[in-house]
Amino acid sequence: MASTTSTPCKLALVQLAVTADKEANLANARTHVLQAASNGANLIVLPECFNSPYGTNFFPEYAETLKDGPSVKALSSMAKDANAFLIGGSIPERDPTDNKIYNTCTVYNPKGEIIGTHRKVHLFDIDVPGKIRFQESETLTAGNQLTQVDTDFGKIGVGICYDIRFPEPAMIAARQGCFAMIYPGAFNMTTGPLHWELLQRARAVDNQMFVAACSPARDLTAGYHAWGHSTIVGPDGLVLQTTDEKQSIIYAELDRTKMNEFRQSIPLTNQRRFDLYADVSKVNP
Numbered sequence: 184m185a186s187t188t189s190t191p192c193k194l195a196l197v198q199l200a201v202t203a204d205k206e207a208n209l210a211n212a213r214t215h216v217l218q219a220a221s222n223g224a225n226l227i228v229l230p231e232c233f234n235s236p237y238g239t240n241f242f243p244e245y246a247e248t249l250k251d252g253p254s255v256k257a258l259s260s261m262a263k264d265a266n267a268f269l270i271g272g273s274i275p276e277r278d279p280t281d282n283k284i285y286n287t288c289t290v291y292n293p294k295g296e297i298i299g300t301h302r303k304v305h306l307f308d309i310d311v312p313g314k315i316r317f318q319e320s321e322t323l324t325a326g327n328q329l330t331q332v333d334t335d336f337g338k339i340g341v342g343i344c345y346d347i348r349f350p351e352p353a354m355i356a357a358r359q360g361c362f363a364m365i366y367p368g369a370f371n372m373t374t375g376p377l378h379w380e381l382l383q384r385a386r387a388v389d390n391q392m393f394v395a396a397c398s399p400a401r402d403l404t405a406g407y408h409a410w411g412h413s414t415i416v417g418p419d420g421l422v423l424q425t426t427d428e429k430q431s432i433i434y435a436e437l438d439r440t441k442m443n444e445f446r447q448s449i450p451l452t453n454q455r456r457f458d459l460y461a462d463v464s465k466v467n468p
């Protein structure tokens with residue numbers, strides 16, 4: 184499908200309530216994706232780990248292959264029936280070739296075909312004494328490549344949650360022509376209030392691009408309490424849309440004309456000093 188930057192992009196972030204029942208999660212995702220499409224969204228995003236509870240003990244149990252797992256099948260038909268691009272949150276993926284488990288986002292075009300796959304490259308291994316310890320590496324393996332997908336609206340970079348803390352993937356994506364960076368994510372009650380919005384605004388303002396992060400809704404009966412607050416930020420660093428912790432869908436038009444005007448008025452692109460520091464988009468392996 185050819186990229187034309189003239190196609191208007193209406194983005195929807197689906198902040199889904201996730202349960203321990205995978206089938207119910209897939210059905211709930213489908214209902215909300217179709218609802219977003221019926222409200223005019225043509226680029227729809229689901230949260231990190233939308234088909235399984237978020238916890239290292241759950242990943243092996245819920246993991247499935249991309250080739251014939253139920254989640255990929257369900258996502259593909261959601262994208263097709265919604266006639267929209269779908270950034271399918273993430274799922275615990277088992278790679279049958281090495282039996283390793285990854286935190287993986289699959290991206291679909293409106294025909295339901297996979298156009299990109301991102302395995303979380305920075306695993307969420309943190310230990311904040313008295314607050315939260317989480318070690319994804321107990322059961323997950325990190326992916327080994329950055330991901331950009333071609334859509335009708337232009338190129339989009341994709342990361343997952345903790346990936347947002349590392350500025351380089353967004354920087355590389357912007358310099359390689361992406362107009363947006365999208366992160367399915369699940370911050371928590373410690374790091375959410377501290378950094379969730381700040382990081383999105385930082386990635387947006389540094390790169391003069393749209394940034395969006397889509398969280399699960401908060402479930403206080405679950406082991407991991409997601410922060411929620413799915414958010415869409417504009418290239419000027421201002422929040423375009425956000426929400427609270429409950430299940431909901433938020434929308435925003437990603438207007439590339441306004442982005443280009445903003446880039447012209449503060450022309451960082453032409454003012455960089457690559458004689459003083461490296462251009463990371465050129466050293467990407």
Ligand SMILES: NC(=O)CC(=O)C(=O)O
Nearest residue numbers: 307344345369370371374
């Ligand atoms: N869940 C994550 O991957 C990241 C996170 O919660 C944080 O960086 O904070």
